[in-house]
Amino acid sequence: MDPSSGTDPRTLLTGDDVLAADLPDWRLLLRSLHARFEVEDYGDGLALVAAVGAHAAEVDHHPDLELRYGSVRVVTQSHDVGGVTSRDVALARRVSELAAEHGARPVPEAVQALEIALDTPDLARVKPFWRAVLGLSDNPRDGDELADARGTGLPGFWFQTSEPTDEDRPGGEPAGRMRFHLDITVPHDVALDRVEAALAAGGRLVTAEHARSFWVLADAEGNKACVCTWQDRG
Incomplete structure (x- = not known):
């Protein structure tokens, strides 16, 4: 039975709930449902976007839509509760139906989401700068995010947040060590392939201690990146 059916539309669904809902065209990334559909040409993509937009207006639940030549990307989240609910599952089902009617081909393995993480011993000191320079806002649901x-x-x-080291000099010039890393969140059924591809390309595995939530990798010079999924997240 689909656990998303008949639930309170404000109830957040877990990753396992999303899997049980059986949405083959969609993947859960960063508290949202993501889908990508390939189309023959720009006009086909525009027609699909129009159809999805009309349905979204009808049900008063509005996904993010990105139209590019050859593809349409759809992302849905219930912003009032900050995650996926039965409203998103219902919308995803209808979008898949519309995509099929318009001859669009789902490519769920192609969805991904990029985050930039800054390792810092003093969040309060640096966060205002990055908020200002990037034109971002505080995330009301998570004080560690913009x-x-x-x-x-x-x-x-x-x-x-990290422990301060001798390289951290309050009030002075930074010591020059790289403290940024990239988090790439991919479909749970793509993660191991992505990790193996990175290793084959000359990377190394720093740790798999937190897999399946994330694998920490590094390039030949030690610059780090994490391959992440929704699985085993707290």
């Missing part, structure tokens, strides 16, 4: 409230398309930006 939000793209205007929907400009910037990747997610968050802060990871």
